[in-house]
Amino acid sequence: SYVLTQPPSVSVAPGQTARITCGGNNIGSKSVHWYQQKPGQAPVLVVYDDSDRPSGIPERFSGSNSGNTATLTISRVEAGDEADYYCQVWDSSSDPWVFGGGTKLTVL
């Protein structure tokens, strides 16, 4: 089945830019979605179809996808952005909905 690879952790100072990557074979040909999950809470969709934002998600959250890497970018990081972030794609394989392993974003 299709595999998505994320770094376990990313750290960034407040006000700086965080970039969280999601690697997969030719992931640029797929639609990538990103979820934010804070401790004890359900995931929240923050970016869909590579770079679109659902209603209510700040413009600070953006995404890109090309080649073998998709990236979630969080600009002007705030303490409240500290969370786990997961990428997701749909793939025509045995387990069609695939999540990455997750990245813990720490705001220093």
Added chain:
Amino acid sequence: EVQLVESGGGLVQPGGSLRLSCAASGFTFSSYEMNWVRQAPGKGLEWVSYISSSGSTIYYADSVKGRFTISRDNAKNSLYLQMNSLRAEDTAVYYCARDGEVGASAFDIWGQGTMVTVSS
């Protein structure tokens, strides 16, 4: 308010069964595809099962195929997951998630989750 509320979790012995429910409100449930996603303690998200809006198309993760059954009752705005032959590795928070209004198979609405613990 658009909402999904799971119930039915609990403690069950290995080999036992449990039925999870997910009650939908605030949207036309019968128009949406739905999914179950689980998260083992301290671990990442794992997709479990999908059902189309009419219930005619169903998919399962290999890890649960043959043991879990997804279903829905559109008249009751409810989604279900029947879990049989439970194993310790099925211990997780189980979320129902709407296959959404935006994106290609993006899960735009999630419930708060229900905990399933498989232990003797």
